[in-house]
Amino acid sequence: MTTNPADxxxxxxxxxxxxxxHYEVRGKGPLIVLVGAPMDAAAFAPLARLLATDHTVLTTDPRGINRSKLDDPDQDSTPRLRADDLSRLIAHVDAGPAFVLGSSGGAVSALALAQTRPDQVHTLVAHEPPLIELLKDREQLRTGTEDLIVTYLAGDVTGAWKKFFAQADITMPEPVIEQMFGGERDPQQVADERRWFAHEMRSSTYWQPDPAALRAATTRIVVGIGDDSAGQLCDRTSRALAQSLGTEPTTFPGGHTGFVETPDTFATRLRTVIREG
Structure with a gap:
């Protein structure tokens, strides 16, 4: 059997x-960077393999997550730091400027990169960034965020996740939450989750983009929203971002993690966006 280099x-x-x-490179061709926060490289692997048939695809574990180890484990993970990491990775692989897909907190990282180093990013798809500061009910959302963080750090993991999904307007039955986050779990998953609650969630959701700088940048910015995300918090934040940039959002298959749920159809949609650029 012949091995596909893209695999x-x-x-x-x-x-x-x-x-x-920690970073991974697949394929050969124009550079695509796939980035999340707190999602690591493994979450993007199926999509990366599909795109690597005709692109160089870079994925990474964000700082402090899984295989990307910190000198100071108590350091907060800010969009500025993560943008600098992406900038250094793109320069290191020496295949840019890049097409960047950032999802959730990774979209926040990528927006920060577009503000500081637009020369490294020719196109950015900011997929459902949780930018609550763009919303009118930001104060209520900040209060809710602080409450769910305190709940998690006090040891009530399932209680924190119930509050998280409620604030995100994502319907998740309580028995499912108990099954997903209660009982015995993978230690690395738990460590990454705790880091996200303690050192990453605030800085990602409270970050405020500079719409004027993003509009003036040479980077083409596409705001992505999942077809199944209608009415959810990240649907609202994404539409607010698009409005601030004077653009219309672009829909992608699936929900907040559509690239994980249906990587084939997500890749097809992403290729259309690439061609449109």
Missing amino acids: TATVRSLKVPGARL
């Missing part, structure tokens, strides 16, 4: 200020 990732690490970043 094989070159796995390496890069030392950056305060951390060592």
Whole structure:
């Protein structure tokens, strides 16, 4: 049996200020960067393999998550730091400027990168960034965010997740939450989750983009929303971002993690966006 080169990732690490970043490269061709926060490289692997048939695809574990280790484990993960990490990775692989798909907190990281280094990003798809500061009910959302973080750090994991899904306007039955987040769990998953609650959630959701800088940047910015995300918090934040940029959002298959749920159809839609650019 012949191995498809797109199925094989070159796995390496890069030392950056305060951390060592795990990253993976697949394929050959124009550079695509797939980034989440707190999602790691593994979540993007199925989509990366599909795109690597004719692109160089870079994925990474964000600083402090899974295989990307921090010098100081108590350091907060800010969009500015994560944008600098992405900038260093793009320069390191020396295949840019890049097409970047950032999802959730990764979209916040990528927007921060577009503000500071637009020369490295020719197109950015910001898929459902949770930018609550763009919304009129931001104060209520901040209060809710602080409450669910306190709940988690006090040890009530399932209680925190129930509050999280309620604030995100995502319907998730309580028995499902109990099954997903109660009982015995993978230690690495728990460590990454705790880091997200303690050191990442605030800085990602409270970050405020500079719409004027983003409009003036050479980067083409596409705001993405999942077809199944209507009415959810990230649907609202994404539409607010698009409005601030004077654009219309672009829909993608699935929901908040459509690239995980249906990578085939997501890749097809993403290729259409690439061609349109």
